[in-house]
Amino acid sequence: MDPLATGDPLRLGPYRLVGVLGAGGMGKVYLGRDAAGGTAAVKVLHPETAHDPHMAQRFVREAQAAQAVTSPGVARVLGAWTEGGRPWIATEFLAGPTLTEAVERHGPFDEAGVRALGAALARTLGDIHAAGLVHRDIKPSNIVLTSSGPRVIDFGIARPEHGLTLTTTGTNPVTPGYGAPEQVLGRRVGPPGDVFSLGAVLAFAATGRRAYDGTDVASIQYKVVHEEPDLAGLPAPLHALIAPCLAREPGHRPQPALVATAMAPPKGADRVWRRGPLAADIARREAAARELTMLAAAPTTTPGLSRRRLVTALVAGAATVAAAGGAGTWWYLRDGASAQQSLKADPPPPPQPWDAKPLTAGQYEEGRPPAELWGPVGTFPFAPAPLPVRDLVIAMTSDGLAAFSVRDGIPKWRVKSEQYGRFAGRSGIVATPFDGGRLVGLDATTGDERWSASVDADHVLAMDDEAVYFVNGAGSLHPSKITAFDFRSREIRWAVPHPDREPTHSDAALAVPARDRLVVYGRNGEVRALDTATGRTAWKLTQRPDGQDAVMPAVRDDMVYLGGKTLAAHRLDDGEKVWSLPSASFRVSPTLAGRASFQGWSGPTVDGSFLYALDSPVLHCLDRRTGKTVWTHRLDDRAYPPLTPPAVQGRTVWTVTGGSDSAALALDKQTGKPLWSYPWRGSVSPWLVGSGNRVFLSSNGSLTAMPVV
Incomplete structure (x- = not known):
């Protein structure tokens, strides 16, 4: 949870707002406290979307739908306001x-756990349908596990059972x-649509994988x-129980009541949310929520506890609720505590079979780099x-694009037929051949070509779940553009002039997609946020x-962070500056070629x-x-290193030093204490990328995997 920012309301209806639980393109969710001391999650539209008739209609429909359902399996609506002003x-x-x-943190459920989950969710679907509604967005992220069982949330696209689809x-x-x-x-979506979603959810809970998966949205929807x-x-x-829910024809899917009966776990079987690590996780979060409520109710006149420090304490406490049982670093502020104690690191990601084991204190010597993985x-x-x-x-080699095992660096596949240029990907890879003229979708597991599109693509900038963004016309006589290619329609969504006058492969812009923005940093120093x-x-x-x-x-939540002549934080939606720090190194220094070179952040x-x-x-x-300094570390070599972002992995933060003795330096991310430096040689600026308790160092025609602590 984050503290309230400028422009956030202080009160909505009977609720005094004490922090921000989350934000999205439609609105924000605040933690609110009423006069009786009870807490609530208060969802409110952004001011700019509150006047959009479509958004307002959807918000009203969500409130009405959620209030219409009376079931122990849904998040209870405590109040709503939809008549004017800022609906909440x-x-x-x-x-x-x-x-x-x-599932990500504790692994797939066993058979009894899946049965218990399925029976509870099927009963909830029966209650939703009995209220004359279809949820239409049953998915794992819309199911919250509590000590009393699973709860279904988010009725944002729910509709009356006999309502017709309004979209094409x-x-x-x-x-x-x-x-x-x-x-x-x-087409029209009735109650059987929710049963299909339930089957997909239970398949995920039982295996940890989606029943329908692919490299992009279009391929998943086709499946x-x-x-x-x-x-x-x-x-x-379980196969015999789940497969019927996933029948392609709605009439062939079972009713929720039948699913609930068939899924009933053996008599005396414990519910998965009442035993084992998951139950302990839930208990820790709920205990933290109760303590959060007590803090919210504390009078601000308590000695040593100002209103600002109370909000900061609430922010720190809520981190335990949002993180996995307090896996993130967090503290409550008490007398004499510093403001830095409200800071928290990201919680460790869920463990994966391919993760490396972090080094322990006896496995490395400070000041000496450990052996490469x-x-x-x-x-x-x-x-x-x-x-x-x-x-x-995935890395580019002289033979083309190649995939190496993160465990041991053994090549798993190579694309030898063509050498690809810049690439991007998530579960799949999208790349461009060096001869241009095509976008190619590759299977990340095998390297096989899944699809291609004949477009004037020079190199890929970035991709998200819906589109890949590329540059066309770079280095040609024609004006270059940044273009969006839609995965679903396999067509160009839009094309706009490139911010750089003459973009090339080596001097290309850098871009990051986030929510409904593509943030492009051009070589001309201009930053644009494109819709x-x-x-x-x-x-x-x-x-x-x-x-x-x-x-x-770098983008996180609703903020974008930019280096250059200043280090600055801007709001992602409208670019409004929140804070900035000027660079002490931003000055002109001649290079060997006689050109002026600027450093900066x-x-x-x-x-x-x-x-x-x-x-x-x-x-x-x-x-x-806030932009306030926690710690600093001055590098030994005073030559200016490249502008590569630091890499954070495990308890370490890595950066690249410059000069003749260039190295990748690993420091303790909490204190800034140097641990070791790993030398790299060559004139090519290196990349540092962290994943799976490893830092990948790519420099001068080589790729190395290093351990972390």
Whole structure:
């Protein structure tokens, strides 16, 4: 949870707001406290969307739908206001993890756990349908596990059972892999659509994998409509119960009451949310929520506890609710405590089979670099940053694009037919051949070509779940553009002029997609935030002089952080500056070629409440909310290192030093104490990328995996 910011309301209806639980493109969710001391999650529309008739209608419909359902399996609505001003909905403040978090952190459920979960959710669906509604967005992230059982949340796209779909084919709101075939096709969605989603949810809970998966949204939706679900690994009894829910024809799916009866676990079987690590996780979160309520109720006249310090304490306490049982670093402020104690690091990600074991105190010697986990392996000297994808790391080599095992660096596949340029990816890879003219979708696991599109693509900038963003016309006689290619329609969504006059492969802009923005940092020093739906420039500003290298932006929540002549935090939606720090190193220094070179802040890296960035030769750790310094470390070599963002992994933060004795330096991320430096040689600026308790160092035609503590 974050503290209230300028422009946030202090009160909505009977609720005094004490912090921000989350934010999205539609609105914000606050933690509120009423006069009786009870807490609530208060959802409110953004001011700019409150006047949008479509958004307002959807918000009113959500409030009405949630209030219409009386069931122990849904988050109870405590109050709502939809008549004017800033509409809001107040619901129970549920402290448990979502089903997504539970499976990622504690693994798939056993058969009894899946049965208990399925029976409870089926009963809840029966209650929703009995109220004349269809939820239409049952998915793991909309199911919160509490000590009393699973609770269904978010009625944002729920509709009356006999209401007709208002959208056209392909535009219906649907979560890929969980929406029913009729929902994907834009047809009327009735109660059987929720049963299909339930089957997909239970398959995920039992295996940890989606029943319908793919490299992009379009391929997943195609599988939902035309192919059978992947239920490999399901025990035979569960397969017989879940498979009917995933029938393509709505009339072939069972009723929720039948599912609840068939799913009933054996008599005397414990509920999964009442035993084991998951139960302990839930108990810790709920205990933290109770303590949070007590803090919220504390009078602000208590000696040593000002209103500001109370809010800071609430922020720190809520981190325990949001994180996995307090896995993140957090403290309550008490007498004499410093403001830094409200900071928290990101909680450790859920463990994966391919993770490396962090080094313990006896496994490394301070001041001496530990042995490499593997490498170096050969790559292309001017390769872009390597890309970790699950148990593989993708890199460009002289032979083309290659995937190496993150465990041992053994090559798993190579694309030898063509050499690809810049690439991006998540579960799949999108790349461009060096001869241009195509976008190619590759299977991240095998390297096989899944699709291609004949477009004037020079190199890929970035991608999100809905589109890939690329540059066309770079280095040609034609004006270059930044273009969005829609995965679902396989068509160009929009194309806008490139901010750089003459972009090339080596001097390309850097971009990060987040929510409904694509933040582009050009070599001309200009930063633009483009609307991902239309390509319209939402805001722009200048961070560096023209002709200098672009600096990678960082985005977290509703903020974007930018290096350059200042290190600055701007609101993602409108670009409004929240804070900025001038660079002490921002000055002209001649290079060997006689050109003027500007340094300034490197690209920043976010870790929870912390922000790491290099203002040569000093590495800074700051509070990302205020820009205040937590610690600094001056590098030994005073030559200006490249603008590569630091990498955070485990308890370490890594940065690159410059000069003749260049190295990758590892420091304790909490104190800034140096642990060791690992030398790298060559003139090519290196990349540092962290994943799976490893830091991948890519430099001068080699890729090396280093351990962390």
